[in-house]
Amino acid sequence: MANLTITEVSKKYNIKPDTLRYYERIGLIPKVPRQSNGNRYYNEGLQGWIEMIVCLRHSDVPVEKLVDYAEMLNQGDSTLDAREELLKEQLAELEQRKSNLNRSIKRLKHKISLYDSGEIKKGKSYFEEYKIMDD
């Protein structure tokens, strides 16, 4: 795992260079070290952090929360408790999201089964379809 340029990181994590620069600008990623020509290079630590960000962003953890976390990291040990608290809040949020998701998945599967079984047929209106859709 070596130092990578911005495009290499961009490919590795499937995220645009512009987004990486944007994350840096807003303080989600700390000052990235530069080569003599001014180009960024991303070391192991940064890559790990970016992987974490990308993972959590795929679950729509707000950028703002991640920035808060990053800022607390910079402030050192005085923020240990607050950091853990933030992680726990986000976890709770994701668990909630998961239960919503399960409800939606169940609903969609049910509805698809109605299409498959032919129970939803010609000319149904919103109202008529609803009668069937509402389990």
Next chain:
Amino acid sequence: MANLTITEVSKKYNIKPDTLRYYERIGLIPKVPRQSNGNRYYNEGLQGWIEMIVCLRHSDVPVEKLVDYAEMLNQGDSTLDAREELLKEQLAELEQRKSNLNRSIKRLKHKISLYDSGEIKKGKSYFEEYKIMDD
């Protein structure tokens, strides 16, 4: 289950009246019937449809997709296959989302356990913390 006014529906599904009117404007909800004074009233069928929308929106199914579905409903039986297809696509999308979510949840839980066990201690930098965070 009787006819409800816009604020009643708004309370029932925890969604703002403005949002309900917005949904109607963009064709996600069909023309809502009016009382003599011009006020909307929502009948059973509409309420069922709104419940469906709210459920799927909690899982971030795009409004645009729901509008597509609503428009196809209006077009009748010729769109049966396309409607089922749309539902299947959204289902696949949600399943994907769920697996992302599980990954994030696992990650957060792991990280929290590191805080709890005291393995993340004073003065860790991004880099140092990453070493621990990366399982």
Next chain:
DNA sequence: TCTTGACCTTGAGTTAACTCCAAGTAGTAC
């Protein structure tokens, strides 16, 4: 009669998270 409150309309404003643009530089290839 006056006021309050719930509703209406059109159209504009907001927010999050990118995403793109123009103009410039640094390094390599011929």
Next chain:
DNA sequence: GTACTACTTGGAGTTAACTCAAGGTCAAGA
């Protein structure tokens, strides 16, 4: 020296999904 490519910057533009504001109608109650 002239392309060509990969980067740099600051700032503007985009998109989705609301969300609000201004001004108007109407019915019920003091």
